Amino acid sequence: MPETIQILVLTIAAGACIPIGGLIASFEHIRPNWLERELRHFLIALGGGILLGAVAVALVPEGISSMQGSMLAIPLFLAGGLTFFLVERALGLRRRESPQLTGMILDYVPEAIALGGLVALDSKVAPLLALLIGIQNLPEGFNAYRELNAHNGHRKGHTLGVMGALVALGPLAGLTGYLFLSSHPAILGAIMLFASGGILYLIFQDIAPQSRLRRHWAPPLGAVVGFCIALFSEMVVTRV
Numbered sequence: 001m002p003e004t005i006q007i008l009v010l011t012i013a014a015g016a017c018i019p020i021g022g023l024i025a026s027f028e029h030i031r032p033n034w035l036e037r038e039l040r041h042f043l044i045a046l047g048g049g050i051l052l053g054a055v056a057v058a059l060v061p062e063g064i065s066s067m068q069g070s071m072l073a074i075p076l077f078l079a080g081g082l083t084f085f086l087v088e089r090a091l092g093l094r095r096r097e098s099p100q101l102t103g104m105i106l107d108y109v110p111e112a113i114a115l116g117g118l119v120a121l122d123s124k125v126a127p128l129l130a131l132l133i134g135i136q137n138l139p140e141g142f143n144a145y146r147e148l149n150a151h152n153g154h155r156k157g158h159t160l161g162v163m164g165a166l167v168a169l170g171p172l173a174g175l176t177g178y179l180f181l182s183s184h185p186a187i188l189g190a191i192m193l194f195a196s197g198g199i200l201y202l203i204f205q206d207i208a209p210q211s212r213l214r215r216h217w218a219p220p221l222g223a224v225v226g227f228c229i230a231l232f233s234e235m236v237v238t239r240v
Contacts, residue, residue: 007116007178010130011170014112017134018104019163021141026149026156043139048203050136051107058132059114059196062125066189073193080197088205101144103202105166108133110195112170116177117188133170 001009064073084106111133118126141163149159181188 003119003178004175007119007174008171010115010119010127011112011174012167014115014130014134014137015108015167015170017137018108018141018144018166019160021138021143022145022148022160022163024138025142025145026160043142047136047139047143050132050139051199051203054111054129054132054136055196055199058125058129059111059192059199062114062118062123063189063192063196066121066185066192068186070186072190076190076193077197080194080199081201082197083194084198084201085205088202101147104137104140104144105169107195107199107202108137108166109169109173110191110198112173113177113181114188114192114195116174116179117181117185117191118177119174120178120182121185121188 060073060077063076064070067073087106088102111129115126115129115133118129145159145163148162149156177188177191181191
């Protein structure tokens with residue numbers, strides 16, 4: 001399969017999980033209280049666990065490897081967290097009350113760029129990263145739908161249309177990574193480490209606080225399950 005087609009298939013499949021998650025969230029008449037409380041908090045934690053797993057088993061190891069173990073990995077990681085903090089402050093996420101949506105976009109785009117670069121480098125981690133992006137986009141799409149739908153006056157069709165349009169970000173970012181980073185593995189590694197720092201910031205700033213629910217054990221277990229999904233996926237890929 002040509003590399004450009006592979007990138008399109010992987011990024012579109014991963015991005016399609018965004019509106020799929022939103023579609024699942026649109027069925028609000030099935031035990032609405034349970035959907036709002038238990039399932040929503042579980043899925044927030046699940047997405048956070050998968051994001052943490054993607055950072056731990058894919059982005060950071062591959063980023064350090066692409067940079068040949070350079071100590072610059074540490075300041076790049078720190079710079080990512082600081083930059084995402086500044087972006088969050090600039091966008092006023094707390095006022096707009098859309099941390100899930102913006103957080104999803106902020107981690108989706110750099111991950112897709114890294115995915116395109118990894119395909120160009122013929123890395124075995126590329127399918128794993130695509131899988132993790134898709135899995136994390138499901139719960140993030142679910143939660144982003146609830147935020148978007150509230151802002152759009154609870155117009156289901158309009159909200160799902162907006163979420164469907166977000167799918168195009170993946171192929172655009174992936175092809176950018178492929179075209180411009182295929183001959184610069186060090187830059188690709190820097191992007192992965194930078195994105196990892198930002199993702200870690202988002203996990204503890206926006207995702208983890210929202211996942212907590214008093215007297216309920218499902219949300220914390222969701223984070224554990226999410227990390228295990230990422231770990232299991234990495235083990236399967238590396239043994240192929």
